[in-house]
Amino acid sequence: MSNTPVSKRSAAAPLAPALHPSLQLAEDTPTDAYAGLVREQLALLGEDPQREGLLKTPERVAKAMGFLTRGYSMTLSDVVGDALFEERHENMVMVRDIELYSLCEHHLLPFFGKAHIAYIPNSRIVGLSKLPRIVDMFARRLQVQERLTEQVAGAIEEVLQPRGVGVVIEAFHMCMMMRGVEKQNSRTITSALRGVFRDDAKTRDEFLRLAYASHH
Numbered sequence: 286m287s288n289t290p291v292s293k294r295s296a297a298a299p300l301a302p303a304l305h306p307s308l309q310l311a312e313d314t315p316t317d318a319y320a321g322l323v324r325e326q327l328a329l330l331g332e333d334p335q336r337e338g339l340l341k342t343p344e345r346v347a348k349a350m351g352f353l354t355r356g357y358s359m360t361l362s363d364v365v366g367d368a369l370f371e372e373r374h375e376n377m378v379m380v381r382d383i384e385l386y387s388l389c390e391h392h393l394l395p396f397f398g399k400a401h402i403a404y405i406p407n408s409r410i411v412g413l414s415k416l417p418r419i420v421d422m423f424a425r426r427l428q429v430q431e432r433l434t435e436q437v438a439g440a441i442e443e444v445l446q447p448r449g450v451g452v453v454i455e456a457f458h459m460c461m462m463m464r465g466v467e468k469q470n471s472r473t474i475t476s477a478l479r480g481v482f483r484d485d486a487k488t489r490d491e492f493l494r495l496a497y498a499s500h501h
């Protein structure tokens with residue numbers, strides 16, 4: 286940044302008039318409006334948005350952000366569809382190591398890791414492939430890990446009305462790692478326990494033992 290001859294302020298100024306018309310298009314062409322913001326962001330960083338390597342960056346970022354936040358346009362009923370089944374299964378159902386990628390809402394930087402989900406049915410089960418999709422629906426929004434964990438548990442509760450549900454998420458946060466705020470390899474672990482997972486120690490212990498088994 287220091288080797289650029291243009292100050293941050295003067296670099297940004299010529300772009301402002303071009304930006305505002307595209308912002309007014311926001312409702313019709315959100316990608317263009319977002320790209321315009323990214324162009325201004327690049328200038329504010331002291332970059333030259335017109336140099337070759339950055340020319341298409343605003344459009345790329347706009348597309349990428351659309352993908353990374355696509356969970357906003359998904360609903361639980363879309364995601365689960367008709368994959369609900371009546372079943373007299375009374376033992377724990379668990380899907381472990383569900384990959385997740387999200388963006389922290391405080392820094393718009395990625396956090397990523399794994400979710401472990403278990404529930405004890407109350408005469409209703411869901412197709413197993415739907416659990417990762419439920420995680421994805423909430424992860425592809427701006428998030429904090431604690432809320433993401435609660436939302437996944439709440440969604441499963443809503444869809445299945447199970448006897449209990451447990452969700453553990455373990456994730457690495459780039460906003461901590463890249464900024465050197467915490468130890469570089471620290472993993473944040475959150476859990477949400479509902480129904481028998483909260484009230485019954487034996488169920489809770491079994492779930493947590495299975496959830497953490499991957500590390501031992």
Ligand SMILES: [Zn+2]
Nearest residue numbers: 389391392460
């Ligand atoms: Zn953050």
